[in-house]
Amino acid sequence: MPAATGPAVAPPPAPPAEGPLVDPATLDDDARQVLRRLTAREDAVFREDQLEAVRALLVDRARVLVVQRTGWGKSAVYFVATALLRAAGAGPTVIVSPLLSLMRNQVEAAARAGVRAHTVNSGNVTEWQEVRARLAAGEVDVLLVSPERLNNPDFRESWLPELARGIGLLVVDEAHCVSDWGHDFRPDYRRIRDLLASLPQGTPVLATTATANARVVTDVTEQLAVSADGPGREVVTLRGPLGRDSLRLGVLQLAGPDRLPWLAEHLGDLPGSGIVYTLTVAQATDVAEALRAAGHEVRAYSGRSDTDERVELERALLDNRVKALVATSALGMGFDKPDLGFVVHLGAPDSPIAYYQQVGRAGRAVEHADVLLLPGPEDEQIWEWFASMSFPGPHSVERVLGVLASAPGPVSTPALEPRVELRRNKLELLLKVLDVDGAVRRVRGGWVATGEEWHYESARYARVEAARADEQQAMRDYVAGTAVCRMRFLRERLDDPTATDCGRCDVCAGPWYPTTLSGAGRDVLEEVVRRPGVVVEARTSWPTGMGSIGVDVKGRIPEAERAQDGRAVARFTDLGWGAALRRATARDEEGRPVDGPVTDELFGAVTRVLREWGWAERPVAVVSVPSRARPQLVVSLRTRLAEVGRLQDLGELELRHGGPSGGAGGNSAVRLAGVWERLGVPASTAASIDGLSGPVLLVDDVVDSRWTLTVAARELRLAGARAVLPLALGTAG
Template sequence: MDSTPASSPTSLRHEAEEALRALVGRGDARLRDDQWTAISALVERRARALVVQRTGWGKSAVYFVATALLRARGAGPTVIVSPLLALMRDQIGAASRAGIRAATVNSANVTEWEAVHAGIAAGEVDVLLCSPERLNNPRFRDEVLPRLAADAGLVVIDEAHCISDWGHDFRPDYRRIRTLLADLPPGIPVLATTATANERVTADVAEQLGVTSGAPGEVLVLRGALDRESLHLAVVPLPDPATRVAWLARALRDIEGSGIVYCLTVSAAEEVAQQLRAAGLEVGAYTGRTDPAERERLEEDLKDNRVKALIATSALGMGFDKPDLGFVVHLGAPASPIAYYQQVGRAGRGVDRALVALLPGPEDRAIWEWFGAQSFPDETRVRAALDALSVDTPTSVASLETAVDLKRGRLESMLKVLDVDGAVRRVERGWVATGAAWEYDAERYRRVAATRVAEQEAMIAYERTTDCRMAFLRRALDDPDLAEGWRCGRCDTCGGVSLPDAPDAAAIESARSDLDRVGVEIMPRPQWPSGLDALGLDLRGRIPAGEMAETGRAVARLDGLGWSGPLRELFAAVDEDGSPWDGETPAPLRTAAVRALTDWDELWGDDDGERRPRVDGVIAVRSTTRPRLVEHLAGGLAGWLGVPLVGTVGPVPGREEPDRHDVNSAIRLAGVARRLALELSPAAAHGLAGRAVLIVDDATDSGWTLTVAARLVRRAGAGAVHPFVLAVR
């Protein structure tokens, strides 16, 4: 700790406000009282503080001003743990305006890491921003982080609700921060900030902030009012996706300024963006599939008003800073009022009025349930992973997949939680077990799951409430300043919001026609998963071209709009006994399947000026779950194409029970490879050589059923295999 004499409160506040003015570029800027309270606690008392304040309140000013004051007193650099690249870019820009030298290490600037580390060692970096995931990179964790922690002048955890199991955006990597805080030397101040924490999350985060190497420390908690006077909230219930898209196209022409349209899934965001561009609107799609460089370009386009809106998933969320954002519209509701408040908080920070509209859909619950199913695995699978790990020899995630029947994303998340719990450790070439005792906290996971269900019900209640909507959100976040009976006077239930006119019948019909598109490409699997020899399969490396399928087609994805709705209904339907519904392909889907084949150019050739199919026969993937559906679909398509149904690919005797789909790639492939066999008559097998075949199934998920089926048919002599399914899961 430096030995600079303490400043008087008056002179320190003057110095702090001079730093604030440099930061914001305004000569009249003054600190809010709670900003000053936090800054003085960090600088004078080297305290630990949690600041829970609405978006736009100025939380980043607290840590940048505190950094300037601490560095002037000889303290080391500030370390900011920040969740998103967009947030990091904005913060580095803000810091440079105040003469604060900021740098970042993240997945998008790998080539700069060595220079950044050298700058830190030379004292040339005032602020280092890093992602929570970076905290467990073996080299960063073992070599860089200990030096930073020992010499840091301030540690900041931004979007601190991510620390808590109860937060709407819980991240396993954020729980590692508890260990970082416990290992900090005495006297290093810590600041945590968030805009979205109710009392339960606030208490949980404050408890974790108080963890030290000695006795629990005192944590200063500053919570402010959550009302946003610029936000005009509304819920617009509309009957179907076409009407919602038509309303949105009309609204974007009427609403002033630019903004964000949130969708619940990647497919929906991409479809909506395509629809709006076709309607002549300047919009971009921003999702988890968007390339990092493209994301940065889209962010700048929105900030500079070169686009009317970004059609985004939650990938565009915390930390995106555009003070004049004029609107936030949701096509589909987030799973909790807390998550909703966090996203709508992007709007209206620097304007007097911003429209916030929610267009809920009946499919929202199914999407919430799908995300909920990605929760922490059951104890059997966790124990299987621990048993498969060595204490001495690292195991890669790919190799671990052969021992644990979890998809890779869930497996990696589970390992991160076990790492935080001390049961495993990430090293350079994979993961090792620590040998430490570990208990499965079933009660904790049950409570978290129950809380999420309660939050979903609260979101439904928000949609249906006739009371003030802002009061509802403030109550959901336990706003300490919410007075009994308070109403905002600005939302649709208070009568203070003007909504764009409803779309006319022609606009709705046009949107419905656009959503009527069919045909999604199914890319063939190019390579076998690693480690299959451990499962008794002699498959490795790239799949030979002579054993691969061609690029296939599906009618639609299950998580999109348009035909996704009827497909979701089909695959969610059950019989009276609870088993999956099975029957003839519904008539609308027959028409959609025929249209998808008609539009599939690679399936057709020109014979004397007449368009003819390039396939010589159809093979069905014999289903044990929906046998009538697949048989009817395959037979109907064969008849329409004018080619024979030549055989099936089906389960071998004794393996009729369907395999699970919620497993990782290696386990899924192993099950499929052992289960399926080609079933052809002798005549069909004899005539297969060099022929092109259409393989038909009801749906595809991992792609391994179609891959194995295509390999069987190609190895039997077929010259080409074209997969076709109703839906991509």
């Protein structure tokens, strides 16, 4: 990230460390005037606890934790407080905000109140110098900062000290992210403890969230209490009821293939515009395509959408130019469309607290909004994948610390990755936590070990894992439950003492949604959802640092050694072919792979993939990767392809040095090392390849990291194959 250059941030004169920051006698009237500007309504009044929070911040200089339902108006508290503080000569408010969509909403809301707000995040790097200059000129009332900035060396060194000295109010939005007990823990948020400890005495602090149970509240409160003198600052907690009178909740259990046809048939009946949540990016893309084919105006939204596209998509939903955005959780915290009419989930999140947070997008300023969950058979597999991204074990931590301690200088993340057995995202999580805890430090050029002693909190991480398992079981109970009010269930999981039956959900009042399908549009959806074929992009470069683990390759893979882009029938989590793939690669009760010939159903999908491939040159032969788990499946697929496609059957590659080692998981470098020089082309196969006039089809059952196919294709190319076309049944990506 570029250095944060520009004029120094000029803090205003520090106010006295004690006493009210504004005149208590006029605070109430002044606050109401700001609220009316913010809402553009002369009859606007504060909700319960809003004015109390403003008083605690500005009169008592308190640290305040606000736990209130979505739509209660937490942003009104900090915008009103900011306007009053700035009028009194205080410095700018700094808001730590986790999502770009949330920042955009907050900037627009601030402008309505006459508050000048600017952001510093990964999406507006080109604007940083201008923002810094405005700060120095005193022209910024609110600075919104992503938590990742707090962990950036340039920001910490050149921005943060001045900001901390001149800050008028610190706001931690979505404060449940501070706690690793929460459903959405983010390690960058742990830097907030350092920021709290650096604030001048008497600086007010506001933390806000709508999704914190008692355990998270306790954890966040303990962290908010930290000051320059250590822990001990009193924290005022304002907690209100979490019920949402406008929401009508339901769960519809349908066979997996029926969920999308049901939605296509009934999406138009749902009120207004809304959000259809999916659990993966691929699902969001596929569902949006299917619903558009059925005649609905929808768009896909995910973390892979670039910033400009996200802005355009959010605006389209805000302006009701689309019926729905089909989105991952990237469209979550803080997205504010008061008249959002519905939220539908195709697949259950792994936590009822996360689910409450997402459904809370609906019904903020309308009397009625519909919330429906359509659980699927693939849900738990997706939960398991996300759980695998959690904090690594002690061996991995020791390995990372050991490598950094022995290095002569900073080690970049790409250079560190091949020397430890961790995927990039898991490694980055570990480094952030170690950085916050003081065991490593991020510097220009990479990471260094500090030499500080660090202990792995096995008991704490075990409790976190147990809490996650408890949340997953609670979500199963929510899906299956028919005896407890849906809203009451969610509120009780959030430890809301005021939880009561809502009287509107499908448990309290019976199903409010159609439970059958008429079949309208099913043929269109069948064609889209059941259309097999996923591109498996060929690897074009070797991982960084392979030489350090004994594999002498680097840079780009030579063109003459590469595979072409391949194909798979589908992803394992796909709504269409996912179920068939999961059956084909299932395990028995003792965890052993179930093997057998490829089914006619799957083979039919494979042949359709081949017909629609669009290759430049048709394959003339087929060879398979040897499978130790499912030999019948792979061999039958290869032989049937040879017969049906009139391809020369080259048999299978041979295993060398014991065959590929390792398994699923691990980073890219480790996965490559596990297969390097462990697959070869038998002499008889090489002799047959020498006389071929076209490409070779390379068959495997499952694609994960793509390194097995990459190495196998390289061996075939080195043996003389003019081109290699990888083909697999399923892919994880």
